[in-house]
Amino acid sequence: MASPVASLAERIPCRRREPLARWTTLRIGGPAEWFFEPARPEDLLELLDRLHEAGEPFRLLGGGANLLAPDGGVPGAVIHTGAMRRIFREGADGLRVWPGVTLPQLVRTAGELGLSGLERLVGVPGQVGGALAMNAGAADWGIWDRVREAVLWRPGRPPAACSRAEVGPGYRDGNLGDGVVLEALIGLEVSTPAAVKAAAEAILRRKNATQPVTLSSAGCAFRNPPGDSAGRLIDAAGLKGARVGGAVVSERHANFVVNAGGATAANVRDLLRRIEETVAERFGVRLERELVVWPEPGEGG
Numbered sequence: 001m002a003s004p005v006a007s008l009a010e011r012i013p014c015r016r017r018e019p020l021a022r023w024t025t026l027r028i029g030g031p032a033e034w035f036f037e038p039a040r041p042e043d044l045l046e047l048l049d050r051l052h053e054a055g056e057p058f059r060l061l062g063g064g065a066n067l068l069a070p071d072g073g074v075p076g077a078v079i080h081t082g083a084m085r086r087i088f089r090e091g092a093d094g095l096r097v098w099p100g101v102t103l104p105q106l107v108r109t110a111g112e113l114g115l116s117g118l119e120r121l122v123g124v125p126g127q128v129g130g131a132l133a134m135n136a137g138a139a140d141w142g143i144w145d146r147v148r149e150a151v152l153w154r155p156g157r158p159p160a161a162c163s164r165a166e167v168g169p170g171y172r173d174g175n176l177g178d179g180v181v182l183e184a185l186i187g188l189e190v191s192t193p194a195a196v197k198a199a200a201e202a203i204l205r206r207k208n209a210t211q212p213v214t215l216s217s218a219g220c221a222f223r224n225p226p227g228d229s230a231g232r233l234i235d236a237a238g239l240k241g242a243r244v245g246g247a248v249v250s251e252r253h254a255n256f257v258v259n260a261g262g263a264t265a266a267n268v269r270d271l272l273r274r275i276e277e278t279v280a281e282r283f284g285v286r287l288e289r290e291l292v293v294w295p296e297p298g299e300g301g
């Protein structure tokens with residue numbers, strides 16, 4: 001009899017042994033044994049329910065813009081939401097979005113409709129599901145500040161619409177636990193396309209001037225400690241340009257680890273540890289990782 005994963009793969013688009021390096025902005029990661037690409041909410045829901053019931057391990061992947069995927073790949077299933085990209089207008093100031101809507105697509109659509117409130121996400125890669133999982137944003141502001149409700153799947157329960165207060169997101173952490181974003185309703189303010197565009201362009205200019213946007217990275221590697229900046233601490237510890245194999249601390253923004261060519265996940269993990277140890281020794285500060293690190297096969301986690 002076919003395994004539960006194999007029978008799902010007959011109905012829902014799925015690639016075998018798909019290299020994750022193709023799907024992460026760091027361009028790192030070995031093959032996912034099963035790489036599902038559901039295009040409809042009902043397929044995503046079926047995958048989650050069936051995989052959970054069968055006790056099969058699975059992980060969610062959006063734009064791979066905040067992720068270090070393991071060199072040895074993922075032995076179970078990876079569910080990539082990138083084919084679920086629909087946006088529906090709801091009322092005068094709401095957008096209901098599927099989890100694979102990209103942040104650039106969302107910011108552009110809001111701008112074209114003259115809806116303001118997402119400008120701080122300009123230039124941020126990734127998808128809505130990943131952004132809610134990370135509470136993506138800038139400084140103290142995060143996307144959850146604009147979420148009226150998110151429909152979440154949780155193991156063994158029917159999908160439920162949850163408010164921000166119910167989920168309790170924090171700084172660069174959506175606090176989803178084992179929840180999966182199926183859909184979100186984003187609440188915005190009615191403005192004009194010209195005003196939204198001008199605000200977004202000003203933010204993008206600042207960003208392009210300070211971040212290594214043309215190199216392969218996964219954005220900020222560490223969360224800012226209270227009242228300080230991780231980039232400032234890493235820079236002050238003399239780590240700009242520090243390198244392990246192909247993984248390098250960006251000269252432009254010390255909180256970005258970039259793949260300067262041929263970096264492995266092991267290189268990035270070693271460099272992250274070196275940064276953590278050096279900053280702890282020099283300043284007594286324990287940096288907390290913002291980058292999500294999936295374990296190597298057999299390591300658990």
Ligand SMILES: Cc1cc2nc3c(=O)[nH]c(=O)nc-3n(C[C@H](O)[C@H](O)[C@H](O)COP(=O)(O)OP(=O)(O)OC[C@H]3O[C@@H](n4cnc5c(N)ncnc54)[C@H](O)[C@@H]3O)c2cc1C
Binds near residue numbers: 059131136179220
């Ligand atoms: C050049 C660059 C600049 C960046 N600038 C910023 C910035 O200014 N601000 C900022 O906050 N971030 C920034 N980032 C990081 C990144 O863009 C955000 O964290 C983004 O929200 C990640 O979304 P993603 O879809 O790529 O998530 P992924 O990297 O695919 O996944 C991240 C986490 O979310 C989980 N996940 C994915 N989809 C779902 C889902 N549907 N339900 C539940 N969990 C899910 C994954 O399992 C994983 O744990 C930057 C990254 C880069 C490369």
